[in-house]
Amino acid sequence: MKSLANEFFQTMAEGAKKHQAAHAGDYELLVNGIKNETDLAEQVGLVDQMVSQGVQAIVIAPADSKALVTVLKRAKEAGVLVINIDNKLDADTLKQAGLSIPFVGPDNRAGAKAVGEVLAKKLKAGDEVAIIEGVTTAFNGQKRKAGFEDAMNAAGMKIVASQSGQWEMEKANGVAAGILAANPNVKALLCANDNMALGAAAAVQGAGKAGQVQIIGFDNIAALKPLLADGRVLATCDQHGDKLAVFGIEAALKVLKDKTTPADQQTPVDVVVK
Amino acid sequence: MRRWTDFFILIAVLAAMIVLFGLMRDSFFSMGTLGTVANRIPALALVATGMTLVMVTGGIDLSVGSLLGFCGAVTGVLMADLHWGLALAVLASVAVGALIGSTTGAVSVKLRLPSFIVSLGMLEIARGLAFLTTNSQTKYIGADIEALGAPFGGLVISPAFVISLLVVAAGQVMLSQMAIGRHLIAIGANREAALVSGLSVDRPRIFAHALLGALTGLAAVFNCSRLGSADPNAGTGFELGAIAAVVVGGTSLMGGRGSVVKSFMGVLIIATLEAGLIQVGATEPVKRVVTGLVIVAAVLADTWRRK
Incomplete structure (x- = not known):
């Protein structure tokens, strides 16, 4: 383990x-x-x-x-x-x-691509999106990022930022807040795990953009359920x-x-x- | 007059950073950025205040990051699983923080062990307790705690932010105007002299550690309020940010000299640096290298001016 x-x-x-x-x-x-x-x-x-x-x-x-x-x-x-x-x-x-x-x-890449496709249906071609990566040296993190990119590129989205949230909620929160401030037109945050999706959701709320920015995660942890239920997080991937x-x-x-x-x-x- | 010069230099550094990031990225001058920095500040400011009091005595506490995780875990379990109200959960988190902090202080002071080592041990213990408390699971708390960290009255400022400013002010008054503060500085400046002049050197030091623990407990609640959830991994490496802020603010690692307000300036510098590096799109390696360089440069500048 x-x-x-x-x-x-x-x-x-x-x-x-x-x-x-x-x-x-x-x-x-x-x-x-x-x-x-x-x-x-x-x-x-x-x-x-x-x-x-x-x-x-x-x-x-x-x-x-x-x-x-x-x-x-x-x-x-x-x-x-x-x-x-x-x-x-x-x-x-x-x-x-x-x-x-x-x-x-x-297959982490296929999983991330599938979640990314669900997201793509909620956006329109040309929309700006950003990726919050895992630890950059981790293989599964790299695969998830690649899967997100596959889905976004296929649907014609523009990836304007991609930074590491180190798999952690708090780090991802800071990164997401920074990305939202630097790129006001971002329509979605694609997070390589659910902890980071929770951090990103808090950042979206903090920026007063609730409902305007879609979030997807990966892992399907229990803490994410209330956010999936009320739509703050669109989808995640259960492996x-x-x-x-x-x-x-x-x-x-x-x-x-x-x-x-x-x-x-x-x-x-x-x-x-x- | 010396303290005003120091203060002016810190403000100049902060202003230079803001201008530099602003030139690199237009969007840096925005309410969004202000909000990001304002969000990051409360937890760091509380812990930096407590850390200043410990460091002026010549001590240090490396366990605050893990303690932040553990107190957050306690808050998460109490609120999400046991449905306690916010007020009781805050009290519990602060009490747990004070208990752990005073334990670190008492063991180090009474048994004459370096606080560096004792708190290193506590760093492991508190992180272990954080995982045990939550069974290694992130706890989702939700709306019950979010109000504390959310901006109010259409401003970018949250209740947590206001409380942290009050704590910084109180910490500064305590350190520079009250007997206990001068006492702490005297211990850091020369422990033997303080002892000879009849001052108690043990209890004030344990008190400083306990206060740091309690403030870390409060910081943990603020941290959870910002995220709406408690993550047992929260605060990993947080002690380094807090110590860096205090040192950037000119508090000596050897003790005997320090200012809570200047530590707060250090907090602003560290928080602005973090927000700025994210916005200009710096990669993880670049962020780490730049942050490290800024810390060393700040300490170097401080030492040179004192020669």
């Missing part, structure tokens, strides 16, 4: 624990997370510890798509099955390491966080049982409105 401090990973871990409780006879589960999402060294250490504990399979949401490859190679060489969830490992780095690790997870780890675990169990070669597997993403 990445940071268990983050609601998204917490949901993922709880989903996995529930699954294990329901299948207690089939497998044992160890859930480990790191302190913050950028603490790579700690996650590398966790993988090493898991290997020395003699686990059969590791289902990992890598904190970095390149830096974890080396330690995962060590794990595989020690005979541990590795399944990649959430944040996809970098294809080139895997190739260089001569490693093949199956990815079981959602079924509670099932993400479970999908990975199920894939791992299947491979261990059937002795098959694991393959990439795409998990569903759904657009959520109101």
Whole structure:
């Protein structure tokens, strides 16, 4: 797991624990997370510890798509099955390491594009929009930004600003307020996660532009529900966080049982409105 | 006269920044910008006021960012899950802040440990508590708390902003006019001398930490009111902004010298810098580099003038 401090990973871990409780006879589960999402060294250490504990399979949401490859190679060489969830490992780095690790997870770009298309229907071609990105080094953040861009470019919108809100509500609030002040004609804010959408919604209200600026998010966290209900946020994307780890675990169990070669597997993403 | 020169220089720096950003981006001179800066100020001003009182004694508190997150988490759970009213939630948040702040102060003062290290420990503890309290979930509070951070009477100024100005004024009076303030400065200037002259050096320092904690608790409520929700990750890195504002305002890291009003000028400079960098469309790396340079330049200028 990445940071268990983050609601998204917490949901993922709880989903996995529930699954294990329901299948207690089939497998044992160890859930480990790191302190913050950028603490790579700690996650590398966790993988090493898991290997020395003699686990059969590791289902990992890598904190970095390149830096974890080396330690995962060590794990595989020690005979541990590795399944990649959430944040996809970098294809080139895997190739260089001569490693093949199956990815079981959602297509963030397709999900972001789908939410972006819902938004595009509410706007007209030529409207100005702005993107609030996640941490710029995060792979899923990059994919979501690309998905938003796909949808906006296809519909002929003008992206006038794109800045990072660092995945955080408060930072996104400041960035959104700045973007709204600098670009009075912005008609929509596309946020790479829901926490940032909450911050953006507060900024729109603060700027006295309630109802004039559409907002979309990503993740479908519980705190967003009231804003979806009254239209302050138009739509978000549910990648079924509670099932993400479970999908990975199920894939791992299947491979261990059937002795098959694991393959990439795409998990569903759904657009959520109101 | 010296203090007026310092004050004039801070105003000149602020004015220069405003002109510079204005030249780079027309829209910088707008009510929107004023609103953005005015929004950012209350939480930072409250914590910078408390931090000034701690820093004049030669202490520091690195845990205020995490404490902001924890007090916000308490507010969020009380209001969103347990449906407490705003007034009670504010009291609870301030009380929790004061409790944690006085703990940091008491442990550091009574056990003779550097406040740098004790508060570093508290930084971890308070963040952990924030995640525990909220079960790592963002809490949506909504309209019950938003009024506090929303502009009133068609102005850009919110109740939170007015309260923070009052706190800054009170903090300045306390530090420069009241016995406790002179006492804090005396401790920072020369602890042994203060001790020899019969002053208590422990209790005022614990008091300063407790006050900083309480103000952080209030800042947490203001922060939640602006966002309508409580995020357990709130305030990550916030301590650096607060300390930077205090240092930019000329308070010595060694203690013995400081002014709450000048810290507030530091807050204005930091908040304007943040808003300006966003509006000119600076990328994340550029923002960080520029902010760092401004802090170092401010301290350097201050040190040179004193030589």
